[in-house]
Amino acid sequence: MRGLKHDGIVRLLDFSESRDHYYLVLELLEGGELFHQIVKLTYFSEPLARHVIMQVASGIRYLHEEKGVVHR
Numbered sequence: 001m002r003g004l005k006h007d008g009i010v011r012l013l014d015f016s017e018s019r020d021h022y023y024l025v026l027e028l029l030e031g032g033e034l035f036h037q038i039v040k041l042t043y044f045s046e047p048l049a050r051h052v053i054m055q056v057a058s059g060i061r062y063l064h065e066e067k068g069v070v071h072r
Contacts, residue, residue: 004062006058006059
């Protein structure tokens, strides 16, 4: 996961573990959760929805086609 470099995917910078916990150090992405940003809007326009879906699809394409990641 450290080798992933895509604008739409948060980067894993470091990882460590203790006996009871795993610790992930992730890239700081400002702006909050996508869901909360959508809820703030009174109207979610088609162009904005298209922009969001294109970003998500681009990240998924990168994972599948360039990195061979398969998920369910």
